[in-house]
Amino acid sequence: MAKEITSRNENYSQWYNDIVIKAGLADYSAVRGCMIIKPYGYAVWEKIQAQLDRMFKETGHQNAYFPLFIPKSFFSREASHVEGFAKECAVVTHYRLKNDASGMGIVVDEDARLEEELIVRPTSETIIWNTYKSWIQSYRDLPILINQWANVVRWEMRTRLFLRTTEFLWQEGHTAHATRQEAVEEAERMINVYAQFAREWMAMPVIMGRKSEAERFAGAVDTYSIEALMQDGKALQAGTSHFLGQNFAKAFDVKFLNSEGALDYVWATSWGVSTRLIGALIMAHSDDNGLVLPPKLAPTQVVFVPIYKSREELDRISSVVSQLRNELHAVGVTTHYDDRDNYKPGFKFAEYEMKGFPIRIAIGPKDLENGTVEVARRDTLQKQIVSSNSLGKFIIGLLDDIQNNLFSKALEFQRQNTTVVNSYDEFKSVIAGKGGFVLAHWDGTPETEAIIKDETKATIRCIPFDSKPEEGKCIVTGKPSMQRALFAQAY
Amino acid sequence: MAKEITSRNENYSQWYNDIVIKAGLADYSAVRGCMIIKPYGYAVWEKIQAQLDRMFKETGHQNAYFPLFIPKSFFSREASHVEGFAKECAVVTHYRLKNDASGMGIVVDEDARLEEELIVRPTSETIIWNTYKSWIQSYRDLPILINQWANVVRWEMRTRLFLRTTEFLWQEGHTAHATRQEAVEEAERMINVYAQFAREWMAMPVIMGRKSEAERFAGAVDTYSIEALMQDGKALQAGTSHFLGQNFAKAFDVKFLNSEGALDYVWATSWGVSTRLIGALIMAHSDDNGLVLPPKLAPTQVVFVPIYKSREELDRISSVVSQLRNELHAVGVTTHYDDRDNYKPGFKFAEYEMKGFPIRIAIGPKDLENGTVEVARRDTLQKQIVSSNSLGKFIIGLLDDIQNNLFSKALEFQRQNTTVVNSYDEFKSVIAGKGGFVLAHWDGTPETEAIIKDETKATIRCIPFDSKPEEGKCIVTGKPSMQRALFAQAY
Secondary structure (H helix, E strand, C coil): CCCCCCCCCCCCCHHHHHHHHHHCCCCCCCCCCCCEHHHHHHHHHHHHHHHHHHHHCCCCCECECCCCCEEEEHHHCHHHHHHHHCCEEEEEEEEEEEECCCCEEEEEEEHHHEEEEEECCCCCCCHHHHHHHHHHCCHHHEEEEEEEEEEEECCCCCECCCCCCCCCEEEEEEEEEECCHHHHHHHHHHHHHHHHHHHHCCCCCCEEECCCCHHHCCCCCEEEEEEEEECCCEEEEEEEEEEEEHHHHHCCCCEEEEEEEEEEEEEEEEEEECCCHHHHHHHHCECCECCCCCHHCCCEEEEECCCCHHHHHHHHHHHHHHHHHHHHCCCCCCCCEECCCCCHHHHHEEEEEEHHHCEEEEEEEEHHHHEEEEEEEEECEEEEEEEECCHHHHHHHHHHHHHHHHHHHHHHHHHHHHEEEECHHHHHHHHHCCCCCCEEEEECCCCHHHCCCCCCHHHHEEEEECCCCCEECCCCCCEECCCCCEEEEEE | CCCCCCCCCCHHHHHHHHHHHHHEEEEEECCCCCCECHHHHHHHHHHHHHHHHHHHHHHHCCEEEECCCEEEHHHHHHHHHHHHHCCCEEEEEEEEEEEECCCCCCCHHHHHHHEEEEEEECCCCCHHHHHHHCCEHHHCCCCEEEEEEEEEEECCCEEECECCCEEEEEEEEEECCCCCCHHHHHHHHHHHHHHHHHHCCCCCCCEECCCCCCHCCCCCEEEEEEEECCCCCCCCEEEEEEEEEEEEHCCCCCCEECCCEEEEEEEEEEEEEEHHHHHHHHHHHHHHCCCCCCCCHCCCCCCEEEECHHHHHHHHHEEEHHHHHHHHHHHCCCCCCCCCCCCCCHHHHHHHHHHHCCEEEEHHHHHHCCCEEEEECCCCCEEEEEEEEEEHHHHHHHHHHHHHHHEEEEEHHHHEEEEEECCHHHHHHHHCCCCEEEEECCCCCCHHHHHHHHHHEEEEEEEEECCCCCEECCCCCCCEEEEEEECCCEE
C-alpha cells in the first residue's frame, strides 16, 4: 500500500482526499458527483446506522420506506420549500429506452415521455405529507413517529467525497403531532439525540443551537443544528432538526379532529443526518499518518500482527493469538488477525495506521517467552509491553481511554479555537487568521448577516442554546443585541 | 379496525391485497407503481435483512454502496444485458427545474439537459464491473465478495404490492473470482444460503434448481433459483443466483494477472432477493383471518391483552403482565402489551390475528386468581390455559412449534400440489385444474418451452438440483429427455 499522504499543513483539502482514498473508505465513480462507498467506509456507516437506529427506536420511532420519486407538482405546494429544493435535482422525464434506428446503441424512446416529470427525492417532506393526509383523521392517529433510511439526490456543482455528493445516504425522520408544543419538544429531542451521538460515539464535541432565518431549512419555522469544528478551523454542520410548524400540513391539507372535536392542521418535524458524518469523523480526529477512528465506531477495534521468522514461530504465535482473540470476543471487542505471509510487519503497521484501527497488537517470539504482547494505540501512537494475562480487561480499559482521549483532545481544540470578539475588525482578523468559531453580537437581521458573509465568508452557524443572555452591540451596525451568535466559515 | 377481508376462495388476488393493506404492511403511493412500506411491513423487512446480512457476513461478504445512476452507454456494453434491462427503466435527462415564465409552478430547465442520460439502476452489474476494473490488477486482489442493500427501479406495466413494484428494495451480491470453479461454487453457495433462509426463517419450502435458457438472467451463463409454491397453486421465484462467466469482465475489460503471470478475464457472480420475499411470506402462510407470520420473522412474537372491568383489575393485571414480559424478554422473546382502554378485547383479538402476531396471551381476573393465562396460537387458532409459572420456557417451546408447524404445513401443501405427468394432455389438465408444480420431461429446447408457455401459461421454473436422471420422452415433441423439469404458472 502507498503509505504517503499529503500533510495537513501542506494541503488540508488534499490530506482529506488522500485519507478517504488510501484508507479505502470511498472511491470516485463514473457518475459525476456520485461516490462509491467502499466496504471499509460502509462498515463505518453501518456502525453509525446501528447506534442511531437504536437511539431512534428508544425514543419511540419506527422505520418505514417512501418512494424514491416525487411528482414535480408536489414541490410547488410549499412556497419556500420549492425555492430551496426543487431547483438542482435529477429529473426523470422518460420511462423507456429503445434501440437506435441506425443500430448505434440505445436511445431514449420519445414515445415514453412521462405526463408529469418525477424528481429523484432531495428530501421527502412532500411525498410523506401527501401520504400522511390519508393516515391521519383524528388525534388518536397521532403522533406519527417515522424514520426512513434512504438515498437522496441533490445536483451539487462542486462535490467532495462524503462531505458533498450528488447522491448520499441518510436518515430522515418525519413526525406528525397534535400540538405545537409536542412538535417543538420532538425537534429538540432529536437534536439532543444527534448531539449525544456526536459526543459519545463520534468523540466529537458539537455546539447545539438555533439557525438564523437565512440558514433555516426551506419550509421550516425553526431549524436546530449541531455544529462541529474541523482541524482546519472550518465548521461543519453535522445534523439538523426542524420544527416545521403547520407548513406542510397546510400545503398538503392534513387536518385532524382534535380531542375537543375541532378540526386543526397537524404539527410537524423533520430531522436528518447523512454519510457526511463520515467526513466529519475523518476530519475531527485523523492525523498525518492517516485515519483515526473512535473505538465505538471502528469496524475492527484490535488488529494482531505476528512477528516471525519461521513457519514454526508463526504457528506458535497463531495459537496464542487465537486464544487472545477468543478472550477479546467474549468481552465484545472486535479483532482481526493479519497473518498474510507476503507483507512485512512494517508494511502492515503502516496499513493499520492508515485505516485507523484503534489498537494494534504485535506478538513475536520474545513475547511468547515472556507471556507479553506489544500494544500500540493509534491516537497517541504510543506503544507498551503488556502481560497477555487478562488482556481483555486491559484492552477494554484502553479502548475507553482512547475514546475519551479523542473527545478531550477535540474539545480542547474547539475551546482554543473559539474566540469571543467585540468588534468587526477583530472579527475579520480572527476569521482571516486562526479561523475557528467566533462568538459575536449581531443585530438579528438577514441584511447584516449577508454583509458579514459577503465580506468574510463566515456565516452564522447557530445561536447556541447555552449562550447566556448578554446585552451588547452588533459588531457591524452597532444596534442592540441580547445574545451572541456563533460564526464560522463552514463546509 | 375493519375486520373483514375477502376470502381466498372468493378472490385470492383481492385476499392478498386486503391483507397487505389491512395488516398495515404497505400502502399505495402517489407515484405510479411505487409503494409505501409502512412501519409494520418495514419491521418484517428489517428482520429479513438482519438475518440475511448475518448469513452473508458468515460466508465472507462485505457490504458497500454504488451509485443509483448508471450512464446509459454502460448498458450497451453487454449484449444480452441491454436487451433484458435497458428497456423499461427510469431515465434522468435533466438536472434542474426553474420557475415557469408565466408564473405557473415549475418546469424543466431545458438548458440543464445532461450530455448523456442517466438510468436509475434496474440492477448494478454494469456500474459495479466498471468499478471493479480499477480495483483488480492481480489474483491477490481476488476474490471480491461484495453485497449491496439498495433500491432499484424497473418500469413495470402491471404492479402488485411487494410482488412487482416499479421501485423495490433488495440486496445484490456482486463477486469477482480468479477461476471459473470458484465463481460457480460461489453462485451455488448463495442459492443454498437463500434456500436455507427460506426454509428455516420464512418456514417456506423451496425447490432449488437451474433455470432454462429462456428464463436465465440477461447476461448470465447460468441462473439458479429457489421456487416456492403459493396457496393458489402458482409458483413464485423467491431468489436467484447467477454464474456470469466472464461476460461482464469482457464487457468492461476487467483482466487480472493470474498466479502463473498470465492475463485473464475475471469470473463473476451476482445474486439477489428483494422485498418480494414479503409477498411470498404473506401468501405462504396466511389465512382468511389475516396475516400469519413465522415467529422468527414476526416483529413482535407475543401480545398481551388484559380482560378487565375496573381500573383496579387492570392495574393488577398490568403488574403481572409486566413481570411476565420481563421474563420473556430475558429469554429473547419480543412482546407487546395492549392496554388501550378505548378498544374491547374482541376488537384487539381480531387486530392481532389480522397482523399475524404468532401468540396472543389474554389475562383476566380469574387468571389472576388461578395463576394462569390464556394462550392462543395464530397458526392453528387454538387456545389453552397455561400456568403463568415458567411461562418463558413454555412460550419458547410454542414459538418453535409454530415455526415448525408452518413449515410442515407448507411442505405438505407443496407435496400434494406437485404432480408428475407423462403426457401433454395430463400436463394441460393439471395446469388448468389443480395447478401447482408439475414435473415433466422436456426436450431441452426453447422452442418447446415457448409452445408450452403459449398454450398453458406454464413456464419452466427450474430444473431441480435434486431431480434424478431419468430417461423419458418430451411431453410435447416425444424427443428424448434425461431429466424432468419443474413447470408451473408463476407470479
